Amino acid sequence: MHILVVIGQTTFxxxxxxxxxxxxxxxxxxxxDINTNFYQKPVQVYExxxxxxxxxxxxxxxxxxxxxxxDYDNDCDCDGLFTKQVNxxxxxxxxxxxxxxxxxxxxxxxxxCHLYVDKIYxxxxxxxxxxxxxxxxxxxxxxxxxxxNLIYLNNVNxxxxxxxxxxxxxxxxxxxxxxxxxxxxxxxxxxxxxxxHLIDNLIxxxxxxxxxxxxxxxMVSFINxxxxxxxxxxxxYRDVINIRVKPCLHKAPKYVSPQYTTSYEFSGVVNxxxxxxxxSKI
Ligand SMILES: [Fe+2]
Numbered sequence: 001m002h003i004l005v006v007i008g009q010t011t012f013x014x015x016x017x018x019x020x021x022x023x024x025x026x027x028x029x030x031x032x033d034i035n036t037n038f039y040q041k042p043v044q045v046y047e048x049x050x051x052x053x054x055x056x057x058x059x060x061x062x063x064x065x066x067x068x069x070x071d072y073d074n075d076c077d078c079d080g081l082f083t084k085q086v087n088x089x090x091x092x093x094x095x096x097x098x099x100x101x102x103x104x105x106x107x108x109x110x111x112x113c114h115l116y117v118d119k120i121y122x123x124x125x126x127x128x129x130x131x132x133x134x135x136x137x138x139x140x141x142x143x144x145x146x147x148x149n150l151i152y153l154n155n156v157n158x159x160x161x162x163x164x165x166x167x168x169x170x171x172x173x174x175x176x177x178x179x180x181x182x183x184x185x186x187x188x189x190x191x192x193x194x195x196x197h198l199i200d201n202l203i204x205x206x207x208x209x210x211x212x213x214x215x216x217x218x219m220v221s222f223i224n225x226x227x228x229x230x231x232x233x234x235x236x237y238r239d240v241i242n243i244r245v246k247p248c249l250h251k252a253p254k255y256v257s258p259q260y261t262t263s264y265e266f267s268g269v270v271n272x273x274x275x276x277x278x279x280s281k282i
Contacts, residue, residue, distance in 0.1 A: 016184055018143065018182030020143070020181065022249075026249050027113045029250070030107075036110055038110060040172070042223040042226040043221070043223070044222070045219070051101050051102070051105070055098070058094055058097045062241065063154060067154070070239060081128060082126060084122070084123045085123065088120050088263050091122070099117055099256045102219070103243075106149070111247055114248045114250065116245065116255055116256070116261075116277065118246045118278075119261065119266075120241065120244070122240070122242075124240075125161040125230055125232065126233055127232055135231070139176030144223055144224075145247055146244060146245070147221060147222065147245050148242055149219055149242065149243040151217065151218070153239035156213050159234045161230060161238035163211070163230065163231075164229050164231055165227065166202065169205075169207070173227070175226060176193060247277075248277035253278075260278040262281055
């Protein structure tokens with residue numbers, strides 16, 4: 001497929017491309033001097049007061065509604081591992097307000113380009129007997145340019161499902177070997193991107209694991225291929241909203257919209273063609 005791309009005054013035709021090439025075009029289009037070092041810090045933790053009072057108020061408002069719906073099983077789907085909220089659009093106002101704070105911050109400080117929200121998950125973690133699925137060490141294996149932003153909707157300690165990630169000797173997150181990078185590179189990951197069997201040896205070389213605990217509103221922003229896992233509930237509960245962003249050449253009408261933001265009703269795998277951006281649901 002040939003694709004028309006407009007950068008400044010220049011229009012040219014591109015061929016298929018991976019997300020890293022597309023991301024570079026997006027940065028040129030955005031035209032900022034910011035050097036974001038996007039790939040250097042794959043996992044960043046923002047304390048609950050980082051984004052200010054308005055953010056806290058929105059998180060409180062959303063958290064209350066989400067808790068009630070999970071407590072009373074409203075629009076919930078439990079697969080035994082996670083309890084999923086299947087009707088995210090009833091929280092549209094809070095979701096819009098939250099994205100209007102977080103996404104511009106990420107555009108200006110993490111990516112240096114336009115972004116839109118392509119996926120939102122709202123879920124509660126459960127007590128489980130045996131680790132499986134996202135409770136195992138893994139990376140998501142979408143292209144590296146896809147970032148997830150996980151916001152705790154209640155206080156999280158060691159007992160109620162802290163997000164955990166692998167850190168290198170510089171205490172930075174570690175990326176797994178992504179095999180889905182775009183139209184030029186797209187094949188299944190070894191061992192289905194499960195990497196638990198590698199962790200012990202990495203720890204012997206000085207790598208460490210970090211569990212993110214913190215009050216309601218704490219946000220973990222991570223390249224989806226950072227090696228991570230959820231921890232099962234020992235005591236209590238944990239509700240989160242996970243806001244996933246993608247780079248785009250042109251500013252979307254809104255950061256988040258039912259026209260191009262999906263949840264559990266669609267696969268978590270992005271379209272292999274990055275240029276479709278918010279003109280496509282997946
Ligand atoms: Fe994951």
